[in-house]
Amino acid sequence: MSASSASESPCRLQVALGSRSYPIHIGPGLLGDPQWLTPHLAGRQVMIVTNETVAPLYLERCRAALSEDLEVRELVLPDGEATKSLEQVSRIWDALLEAGFNRRCTLVALGGGVIGDMVGFAAACYQRGVAFVQVPTTLLAQVDSSVGGKTGVNHPLGKNMIGAFWQPRAVLVDTDTLATLPERELSAGLAEVIKYGLIRDAGFLAWLETAIPSLRALDATSLTQAIERSCAIKADIVAADETEQGVRALLNLGHTFGHAIEAHQGYGAWLHGEAVGAGMAMAAEFSARLGWLSMADVERVREIIAAAGLPLAAPAGMTVDDFLARMRLDKKNVDSRLRLVLLHALGDACIHDDAPPESLAAFLEDYPRQA
Numbered sequence: 001m002s003a004s005s006a007s008e009s010p011c012r013l014q015v016a017l018g019s020r021s022y023p024i025h026i027g028p029g030l031l032g033d034p035q036w037l038t039p040h041l042a043g044r045q046v047m048i049v050t051n052e053t054v055a056p057l058y059l060e061r062c063r064a065a066l067s068e069d070l071e072v073r074e075l076v077l078p079d080g081e082a083t084k085s086l087e088q089v090s091r092i093w094d095a096l097l098e099a100g101f102n103r104r105c106t107l108v109a110l111g112g113g114v115i116g117d118m119v120g121f122a123a124a125c126y127q128r129g130v131a132f133v134q135v136p137t138t139l140l141a142q143v144d145s146s147v148g149g150k151t152g153v154n155h156p157l158g159k160n161m162i163g164a165f166w167q168p169r170a171v172l173v174d175t176d177t178l179a180t181l182p183e184r185e186l187s188a189g190l191a192e193v194i195k196y197g198l199i200r201d202a203g204f205l206a207w208l209e210t211a212i213p214s215l216r217a218l219d220a221t222s223l224t225q226a227i228e229r230s231c232a233i234k235a236d237i238v239a240a241d242e243t244e245q246g247v248r249a250l251l252n253l254g255h256t257f258g259h260a261i262e263a264h265q266g267y268g269a270w271l272h273g274e275a276v277g278a279g280m281a282m283a284a285e286f287s288a289r290l291g292w293l294s295m296a297d298v299e300r301v302r303e304i305i306a307a308a309g310l311p312l313a314a315p316a317g318m319t320v321d322d323f324l325a326r327m328r329l330d331k332k333n334v335d336s337r338l339r340l341v342l343l344h345a346l347g348d349a350c351i352h353d354d355a356p357p358e359s360l361a362a363f364l365e366d367y368p369r370q371a
């Protein structure tokens, strides 16, 4: 993407949560410009937390947006989904205490969803809760993880099992950062973009069917359109149901299967977006088995997932029991009833806890595995 003037006015969305709200700013050149970050600082103590891949690319630019009179610290964590752990979150708490940071400090999460989820959780717990700002640098984080306040870490037995709902003060999406994103990570981000079309917006899905090549080619206009529409849908759903008592669970389309794949394969072997891509193909096909979706619609789902460069088949060797054991731990489940997000049409998702267990087991048995 081309860098443009930071004075260009970015898109501004709002996440409205009862009496509170926070902005999502989307545009090029936000990172190095003080006008976006400074208004959201709680006090003078600021800690930028990033990782070893993002630091050499963007830490200096982010640091430059903070004036000299602030007390700024930096913490660079290791990279990777396997590091999304309590151990790394503890390092954030250690650094905050060693710096003598108090309740008026602000954490800045500079990076992808792994950094955002961990920094948000560190902020939720430090001295019972401090301010944080999301500065997402992957497509996935810009369209999904930076918005909505789900924070946390993985457990060997399941994804995001330890965490808290803790909302950021603001989300600053600098679209210029996508220029350095590896192709595989861009595809992973597209999984969550496609998800929004599938659950809420058939028109957006139809647009994506034609726009996937330009999105994969990093066309700035198409990317900005996709990010804005994705964030608007997510902001709307989170505003309606902040803590996932109902409609927010729709954002989990493909995740019941996807999280099982990620945990079973070992965190990082499959990217989150890849697992969600295959998981959405599985959810579409299971919806068709139960008679809720036509095979023509399933084919459209499979085509767009494949066009985005995402896998369709489940991992080789992952058995029905491997799936079911992980799926039984899913956070959406109520008592012992397994809940799934399924499609009734493209653009219309529903939460189901009534799928016959024997149909699910038979479906998992039949679903194609990678060679």
Ligand SMILES: NC(=O)c1ccc[n+]([C@@H]2O[C@H](COP(=O)([O-])OP(=O)(O)OC[C@H]3O[C@@H](n4cnc5c(N)ncnc54)[C@H](O)[C@@H]3O)[C@@H](O)[C@H]2O)c1
Pocket: 051, 053, 054, 057, 079, 080, 081, 084, 111, 112, 113, 114, 115, 117, 137, 138, 139, 140, 141, 144, 145, 146, 147, 148, 149, 150, 151, 159, 160, 177, 178, 179, 180, 181, 182, 185, 188, 189, 272, 273
């Ligand atoms: N909280 C939520 O609502 C939510 C939503 C979706 C996903 N998630 C979580 O987010 C995580 C996945 O996020 P992700 O896909 O961003 O993964 P990630 O954070 O691991 O980032 C992907 C890779 O890209 C690198 N990177 C980041 N920005 C870059 C840039 N601009 N240029 C080059 N490289 C860059 C990272 O260092 C990493 O290697 C998962 O843990 C998932 O569970 C959370």
Ligand SMILES: O=C(O)C(=O)C[C@@H](O)[C@H](O)[C@H](O)COP(=O)(O)O
Pocket: 144, 148, 150, 159, 160, 192, 244, 248, 249, 251, 252, 255, 331
């Ligand atoms: O924001 C949400 O709500 C989501 O479900 C978004 C998902 O894309 C994301 O992967 C989320 O972290 C999954 O949440 P979980 O509660 O299933 O762990």
Ligand SMILES: [Zn+2]
Pocket: 144, 192, 255, 272, 276
């Ligand atoms: Zn997700």
